[in-house]
Amino acid sequence: MNINRIAATLFLGVSFLVNSGLATADLSVFACEPEWKSLVDELGGEHVSSVSATTAFQDPHHIEARPSLIAKLRQADLLICTGAELEIGWLPMLQKKSANKQIQTNHLGYFMASEYVELLDAHTHVDRSMGDVHAAGNPHMHLDPYRLLRIAEKLSKRLKLLDSENSNYYQGRYDKFEKNWQAAIMQWEQDAKALKGLQVVVQHANWRYLFAWLGIDVVADLEPKPGLPPSTSHLVSILESLKMHNASLIAVAAYQSATGAHWLANKTDIPVVILPFTVGGTQEATDLFSLYRVTLSLLLNKDLNNIKQEKTD
Amino acid sequence: MLAFKQKSIKTLALGSIIGLFSSSAFALELNPEIGVVLEGLFHSGETALSGQSEGFSLGHNELTLSSPIDDLFHGRLTTVLESHAGEVEVGLEEAFVETMALPFNATIKAGRFLSQIGYLNGRHTHEDDFIGRPMAYRAFLGNHYFDDGLRVNLLMPVSFYWQVGAEVFNGSQLIGASHDEQVGVYTLSTKFGGDINVSNSWQGGLSYLGNRLTNVETGDEEHDHSEDAHDHEGHNHSAAYSGRHIYLADLVWKWAPNGNAKEKEWVFSTEYLRANHINQHADPEDYQYGWYGSLVHKFAPSWSVGYRYGEVNLKLAHEDHLDDQSSKEHQVSLTWSRSHFSSVRLMYSAQDSVGLNPEDDHALGLQFLMSFGAHGAHEY
Numbered sequence: 001m002n003i004n005r006i007a008a009t010l011f012l013g014v015s016f017l018v019n020s021g022l023a024t025a026d027l028s029v030f031a032c033e034p035e036w037k038s039l040v041d042e043l044g045g046e047h048v049s050s051v052s053a054t055t056a057f058q059d060p061h062h063i064e065a066r067p068s069l070i071a072k073l074r075q076a077d078l079l080i081c082t083g084a085e086l087e088i089g090w091l092p093m094l095q096k097k098s099a100n101k102q103i104q105t106n107h108l109g110y111f112m113a114s115e116y117v118e119l120l121d122a123h124t125h126v127d128r129s130m131g132d133v134h135a136a137g138n139p140h141m142h143l144d145p146y147r148l149l150r151i152a153e154k155l156s157k158r159l160k161l162l163d164s165e166n167s168n169y170y171q172g173r174y175d176k177f178e179k180n181w182q183a184a185i186m187q188w189e190q191d192a193k194a195l196k197g198l199q200v201v202v203q204h205a206n207w208r209y210l211f212a213w214l215g216i217d218v219v220a221d222l223e224p225k226p227g228l229p230p231s232t233s234h235l236v237s238i239l240e241s242l243k244m245h246n247a248s249l250i251a252v253a254a255y256q257s258a259t260g261a262h263w264l265a266n267k268t269d270i271p272v273v274i275l276p277f278t279v280g281g282t283q284e285a286t287d288l289f290s291l292y293r294v295t296l297s298l299l300l301n302k303d304l305n306n307i308k309q310e311k312t313d
Numbered sequence: 314m315l316a317f318k319q320k321s322i323k324t325l326a327l328g329s330i331i332g333l334f335s336s337s338a339f340a341l342e343l344n345p346e347i348g349v350v351l352e353g354l355f356h357s358g359e360t361a362l363s364g365q366s367e368g369f370s371l372g373h374n375e376l377t378l379s380s381p382i383d384d385l386f387h388g389r390l391t392t393v394l395e396s397h398a399g400e401v402e403v404g405l406e407e408a409f410v411e412t413m414a415l416p417f418n419a420t421i422k423a424g425r426f427l428s429q430i431g432y433l434n435g436r437h438t439h440e441d442d443f444i445g446r447p448m449a450y451r452a453f454l455g456n457h458y459f460d461d462g463l464r465v466n467l468l469m470p471v472s473f474y475w476q477v478g479a480e481v482f483n484g485s486q487l488i489g490a491s492h493d494e495q496v497g498v499y500t501l502s503t504k505f506g507g508d509i510n511v512s513n514s515w516q517g518g519l520s521y522l523g524n525r526l527t528n529v530e531t532g533d534e535e536h537d538h539s540e541d542a543h544d545h546e547g548h549n550h551s552a553a554y555s556g557r558h559i560y561l562a563d564l565v566w567k568w569a570p571n572g573n574a575k576e577k578e579w580v581f582s583t584e585y586l587r588a589n590h591i592n593q594h595a596d597p598e599d600y601q602y603g604w605y606g607s608l609v610h611k612f613a614p615s616w617s618v619g620y621r622y623g624e625v626n627l628k629l630a631h632e633d634h635l636d637d638q639s640s641k642e643h644q645v646s647l648t649w650s651r652s653h654f655s656s657v658r659l660m661y662s663a664q665d666s667v668g669l670n671p672e673d674d675h676a677l678g679l680q681f682l683m684s685f686g687a688h689g690a691h692e693y
Contacts, residue, residue, distance in 0.1 A: 055511060057571035062653075064567065064574055065693050066514045067474030067506030074418055074468050089653070093690035096387075097476075099468055101414030106384070128654055128685065228652060229614040257576050257614075 025049035026163050030073050030103070032081035032091065033060050034279040035142040036113065038288045040080060042177050043156050047166045053094075056254050056281035060086055061132065061227065065093035078162060079103035080155065083112025084119060084139035108162060114139055116154040117147040120208055132227025142278070144209035145185045145292065152177060184289055192296050201238070201250040201270065203230065203261060206277060210295070219245040222260045230260030239267055249273045249299070254281035273298050345380030346687030350439045353681045358673030361640050361666045362451045362553070362625070365444075365678070371396040372680065373438050375406070379687065387411045406459055418468035427459045428480055429466075430500050430520035431584050432563035434458055440691055442580070442609045443646045444660045444678045447623040449586045449603025453559060455552040458522075460486040460498065474516070475505045484526050489551025492529045499523045506565075506693070515566045516693055522559040527592050554601055554627050556588025565693070578611040594633045601627045619646045629668075638668035655683045 029050040031037035037052035044050070051072050054060050060082070063069075073079065073094050081087050095104060102109035119137025126135040141147045156174035160167040196215035200207075203222035211218060220241055224234040242264075250261045250272045261272045275295050276285040285291040352372030356365045372395065379389040391407035409424030429435040433450060434457050446456050462482035469475040484497020500523070506516030563584040570577055587602040605623035612618065621644040628635035646660040663675040 055571065058573045059575040062573075062575040064514070064569075065690060066508065066567075067504075067516050067693060068508040068514060070468070071472065071474040071507070074470075075472075088690065090690050093692060096411075096413065096420075097468075097692075099414060099418040099420045099466070101416070104384075104414045105381075107414075128652065131652070255571075255573055 026166060027077045027159065028075050029078045029080060030076035032079075032087050033142075035288065035291070036080045036082070038279045038291075039148070039152055039155060040078075040159075042288065043152060043170060043173050044159055045169070045173050047163060047169060048159070056276055056278045056285075059255050061089065063087070063090045065090045065097065069094050070097045073098035073103060074100050076100060076103050076109065078109045078111060078158070080111045080113065082114055082139045082142070084114035084136040085134045086114075086139040108158075111155060111158055113151045113155075114141065116151050117141055120212065121205070131223070131225025138205055138208045140206040141209045143207065143292075143295070144213050145181065145188070146213070147209065148288070149178065149181055149185075152181070180289070184292065188292055188296055191300070195296075195299055198249075198299070199245055199247045201242070201247050201261075201264065203250075203252050203256055206253055207251055207275075214299075216299075219247050222250075222264070229257075235260055235264055238264065242268055242270070251275055251299075253277035273301075275299075345378045348375070348377040348379070348684060348687040348689070350375040350377075350437075350682065350684045352439065352683075354444070355679040356676055357678075358676035359671060360642070360662055360664050360673055360676050361669040361671035362448055363445060363662075363671075363676070364451060364456065365676075366398050367672075371401075372682075375437070375439070377407075377687070377689075379689070381413070382410065385412055385414070387413055418470070420464075420466040420468075422464040422466075423462075425459060425461045426464070427457060428482070428500055428522075429464070429478055429504075430454075430458070430502055430522055430559075431561040431586070432516075432518060432565055432582055433584065436692055439682050439684065442607070442617065442619045442648065443621055443644055444658060444680045447584070447603075447605035447607075447621065448625045448640060448642050449584065449605055449623060452554045452603055452625050452627055453552050453586050453588055453601075455487070455489075458487055458552070460484065462496075462498075473505065473507045475503070477503045484524065487524065487552055487555070488526045488529060490529060492526055494525055494529075497524070497526045497529075499525075511572045512570060513566070513568050514572075514693075515564070517565075518561075518563045520561040520563075522561070524555055524557055524559065527555060527557050527590070554588065554629065555591070556601065557590035559586060559588045561586050567693075574611070576614055578609075578617075580607075580609045580611075582607050591628055591635065592630045594630065595628070595635055599628060599635065601625075603627075615650050617648045617650075619648070620644070621646075636668060638666070640664055640666040640669055654685065654688060655681075657681050 026047045027044060029040050029048055031040060031050055031052045033054055034052045034056055037050045040048055040050050053069050054063055081091060104110065119141060122137035123133060123135050126133050156170055159170045192214050198216045199219045200216055201220045202218050205226060220238045222230040224231050247270050250265060250270055252258045252261045252272060252274050254274060254276050258272055258274065265272045275298055276282040276291055279285055279287060279291050282294055285294045351374055354370045354372045356367055359367050374394040375391055377391045382388050388410045389407055393404040393406045395402045405425060407426050409422055409426040411422040412420055427435050433446060434454060438457065450456060460482035462480055464478060464480040466476055466478035469477065480500040481496045482498040484494065485491050487498055500520060502518060502520035504516060504518040508514045561584060565582040568579040583606040585604040587600055589600045590597050591599050591601060603625035605621055607619060607621035609617055609619035623642045625640050627638040629638055642662060642664045644660060644662045646658055648656050648658045650656040658680040660678040664671065
């Protein structure tokens with residue numbers, strides 16, 4: 001009787017340990033960055049349970065291959081990341097340590113978003129004296145709505161391949177997302193007309209796609225080389241060069257230190273604008289739609305919700 | 314017709330340009346990946362067990378080739394070039410194949426590789442925050458223990474990180490001598506860890522190393538006197554102090570605001586090593602031990618400062634008796650990194666030794682560590 005009770009307790013304990021690791025949804029997704037978690041939530045709905053390895057306050061280039069991430073990747077059916085070497089400092093270690101067959105490179109559960117769109121600034125020659133430059137091109141393409149839509153289409157196809165039973169469900173989710181996204185693009189382009197030709201100081205080339213889409217010009221980069229922190233001498237040279245430009249704002253991502261930007265702002269009266277960069281970077285940026293809307297609001301220095309209100313009135 | 318021709322020539326030209334572009338872009342992906350780590354050193358003195366020579370020397374200069382072999386296997390070869398007292402030594406530190414994805418989240422590794430006991434041992438020395446390994450590692454593991462053998466690891470099916478593993482080794486790299494045993498050394502280890510919240514993470518580990526070679530004659534080691542024990546250890550990379558059973562416990566804790574380690578980070582790590590049943594002359598109850606604790610603070614993206622305290626309490630086998638030796642060591646290091654691939658480090662060490670008679674009880678060290686080519690992702 002006692003032995004039975006002990007055995008039952010042990011069994012319960014073990015099954016708890018085992019089950020607590022498993023997701024209840026059909027597909028368990030490990031996203032490297034919050035934007036991909038949001039996208040897979042849009043497309044997968046209730047059939048997907050997702051985690052993001054990073055938050056909007058972490059630099060996706062520099063992540064520790066933490067034990068918790070290994071444990072999460074072990075359980076994943078699908079790994080979705082930016083690729084183009086953005087996660088090269090930590091993702092290979094996670095893949096290896098997780099020993100999860102499904103998400104190894106070039107398996108069905110391995111999805112690198114950058115492989116499905118053309119990247120800007122691809123280099124035929126790269127060496128490290130150029131800083132942290134990615135040969136395949138600039139990887140920060142999630143803030144271009146057209147590229148994002150193309151990735152959504154490919155990701156939806158992958159979900160259908162991985163979980164064919166719910167194929168129709170995923171198609172339905174994609175169709176809805178596509179319709180809403182196209183409508184949103186039209187609205188955003190309407191709202192952002194005033195931004196064309198705006199001159200902006202950045203800190204890293206992480207706005208490359210957003211600004212190319214909106215027609216915003218980058219006049220200076222606070223990083224002396226990609227990936228290197230702003231140095232005093234470089235900031236001084238930017239201060240000099242800004243005398244010739246009419247920069248309207250200094251754009252900094254939520255995950256970046258704004259020390260250099262504030263120094264420059266004090267010297268020039270150009271305002272610093274902290275942009276969310278990805279989902280969760282500000283309180284209002286809760287999904288991809290609000291991420292874009294909040295970003296445009298901040299760049300325009302206007303509340304876009306109010307603009308919409310005015311239009312409908 | 315002419316217009317068509319012109320157009321097709323243009324298309325052809327464009328096509329060949331794209332072809333040229335994509336083929337040269339493709340050539341960037343080297344297969345295999347080649348990586349080089351360069352290390353240069355200067356030491357103002359020779360402290361106990363340091364294995365470092367005074368003045369200028371070359372440290373661990375690594376040349377690594379690695380590549381996927383097919384969709385199941387991955388391979389890696391690391392050769393090490395060191396200069397020691399004017400002589401260049403060539404060593405083979407890693408030559409292994411590893412499975413990428415077996416059922417039950419198992420991993421098998423075979424060939425020559427770094428043992429996974431403890432926290433630091435499985436890591437490459439270029440990832441360290443100090444010049445040289447802690448004293449306990451220098452005494453019991455010959456800086457870092459690698460050998461020829463086989464490893465099996467399992468990641469347990471639980472929601473947190475829990476890995477168990479076993480290794481079998483030849484053992485001659487540990488004792489620095491050849492022998493007749495098929496399996497001279499074996500290890501059992503487990504690692505577990507997780508996040509406390511978004512800013513705090515941790516990992517713990519327990520390991521055991523069984524050494525079946527404590528009775529093997531290891532050449533000059535038996536006659537090794539304390540004053541040149543460090544010299545010997547520096548040359549052979551074998552452990553100067555051992556035991557039938559070695560137990561290790563380790564704990565690492567990392568803190569970074571919002572988990573964003575690029576700007577600021579605190580890392581605390583500590584390990585305890587204990588060797589029982591020292592040799593055939595020793596009382597089985599006799600043991601020797603060492604431990605260290607280190608705290609490293611990255612206070613700006615390019616700067617970090619670290620403090621490490623280490624202790625060893627050793628028994629050197631000498632003829633048929635054991636000589637007591639002990640040492641306490643304080644180390645402070647300051648590191649500047651221009652990028653992820655370069656660092657320059659200044660370190661001050663102060664020792665208080667009994668029975669070890671080092672040439673110096675304190676020393677200043679200067680180090681550069683730089684890498685080019687492929688640079689593998691680092692472990693936690």
